[in-house]
Amino acid sequence: MESVPSPRRHRDRQSNRRAAEPGRVHSAGHLLRQARAAFYREDEDEALELLLEALRLAPANLHIHYLAALCADLLSEEDTLDDVCAHALEVDARNPYTVACEAVRYLYLSNFSRAEDLFNQALRLLPGELDIQIGLGILHEYSGDDEKGVAAFRRALELDPDNVRARVSLGVAYAMSGEYQSALEEYVRAKAIDPSIENPHERLGRDYYLDGMIEEATSEFGRAMAEEPEEAAAYFYQMDCFNRLGRIDEALDLYEAIKARFGNQPELTSGFYEYFHMRREARTALEALAGSNPDDPDLLVRLSSLHRESGQLAEAIAAAEAANKLDPESHETFGLLGSLYFERGDYPKAIDACRRATELNPYDQSAYITMADSLLFLGRDKESQAAVEEMERNRQKAWRRYQDRFSGQDRADAGF
Numbered sequence: 300m301e302s303v304p305s306p307r308r309h310r311d312r313q314s315n316r317r318a319a320e321p322g323r324v325h326s327a328g329h330l331l332r333q334a335r336a337a338f339y340r341e342d343e344d345e346a347l348e349l350l351l352e353a354l355r356l357a358p359a360n361l362h363i364h365y366l367a368a369l370c371a372d373l374l375s376e377e378d379t380l381d382d383v384c385a386h387a388l389e390v391d392a393r394n395p396y397t398v399a400c401e402a403v404r405y406l407y408l409s410n411f412s413r414a415e416d417l418f419n420q421a422l423r424l425l426p427g428e429l430d431i432q433i434g435l436g437i438l439h440e441y442s443g444d445d446e447k448g449v450a451a452f453r454r455a456l457e458l459d460p461d462n463v464r465a466r467v468s469l470g471v472a473y474a475m476s477g478e479y480q481s482a483l484e485e486y487v488r489a490k491a492i493d494p495s496i497e498n499p500h501e502r503l504g505r506d507y508y509l510d511g512m513i514e515e516a517t518s519e520f521g522r523a524m525a526e527e528p529e530e531a532a533a534y535f536y537q538m539d540c541f542n543r544l545g546r547i548d549e550a551l552d553l554y555e556a557i558k559a560r561f562g563n564q565p566e567l568t569s570g571f572y573e574y575f576h577m578r579r580e581a582r583t584a585l586e587a588l589a590g591s592n593p594d595d596p597d598l599l600v601r602l603s604s605l606h607r608e609s610g611q612l613a614e615a616i617a618a619a620e621a622a623n624k625l626d627p628e629s630h631e632t633f634g635l636l637g638s639l640y641f642e643r644g645d646y647p648k649a650i651d652a653c654r655r656a657t658e659l660n661p662y663d664q665s666a667y668i669t670m671a672d673s674l675l676f677l678g679r680d681k682e683s684q685a686a687v688e689e690m691e692r693n694r695q696k697a698w699r700r701y702q703d704r705f706s707g708q709d710r711a712d713a714g715f
Contacts, residue, residue, distance in 0.1 A: 327357035339464040343370040361396035368403040395424035411442040445476035474506035498523040535571040596625040630659035634666040646673040
């Protein structure tokens with residue numbers, strides 16, 4: 300399945316993050332209610348931030364643990380997921396929300412059968428719990444079991460007919476099974492409940508787009524643009540559809556429309572430009588963003604990668620070095636620097652950067668490979684071989700660790 304720039308299949312929109320009220324202290328219950336509202340409108344970033352704050356106020360609340368684990372899974376934040384699940388076990392290993400936490404953990408590890416068993420166990424312990432039912436639906440979305448996904452989200456909607464997330468997710472499940480009209484009907488119902496969410500035709504257009512049905516996608520994106528002309532996503536997808544269909548003049552016209560409507564919003568356009576491989580435009584947008592956000596290392600890493608793709612090695616190195624100064628504990632940035640130095644032929648610097656990357660993350664195989672190749676170019680064959688052997692030891696260690704976690708042996712060893 301073709302990927303989109305998000306953990307889940309249907310997420311490339313802007314976050315609906317709301318600014319916190321300055322100076323106001325909220326209770327854990329209030330934060331949980333806010334987090335659930337954010338989760339239901341598919342804003343896991345905001346939801347997780349609120350949930351972690353709620354956990355600081357109520358560290359024994361296992362409902363908060365479960366939702367935090369689910370959001371961390373959706374955001375691919377493995378460390379947060381592990382920490383939350385481990386703490387839930389310490390609080391009460393038999394609680395249904397702790398069981399659901401473990402289900403999410405196995406979901407992250409792609410042990411779908413074990414995750415399903417645990418979700419169902421949690422629901423037997425806590426029948427009618429909406430958030431666990433939604434988690435079960437998300438599991439089936441991940442595993443690709445469309446029939447079970449439809450059943451799970453229908454059950455969630457029996458519990459809460461106005462739940463936007465369950466309504467949209469049911470539409471997604473329909474779309475993934477080829478029932479596009481049923482998908483659209485669910486998207487329309489969700490939009491009626493919450494007018495702030497994504498346009499139904501844009502969602503359906505992306506369903507068609509991801510399934511390679513470009514003509515059908517073009518029709519839906521056109522409707523979305525007509526209904527909500529100030530929303531950017533449909534313009535970019537439509538432009539790409541025109542390009543794929545060979546309708547070049549229409550694609551160029553849409554490109555000009557994008558510049559006119561959204562050209563002064565680099566925070567909005569940069570991600571789309573990157574996703575659709577519009578390197579020149581992406582570079583311009585990211586440079587503008589980096590200029591107004593000079594302390595954001597992620598922007599500089601993105602800019603470095605774009606420079607590299609464009610063959611601008613010196614600029615790529617400068618951006619990566621600037622990112623490294625801002626975030627000197629990032630193994631990804633050191634790995635990027637190592638590979639860039641290697642491309643430049645600066646093998647000693649490549650070795651130093653890659654060595655630091657592997658110190659920060661012993662499982663960074665690409666850094667080991669770059670380091671070994673750099674050592675070879677310097678004629679340091681024994682050191683190169685030693686780097687390869689170290690990489691293999693750590694790879695085997697990571698694989699054993701994954702197998703232990705996948706099977707649950709790590710929990711057994713810990714006494715759970």
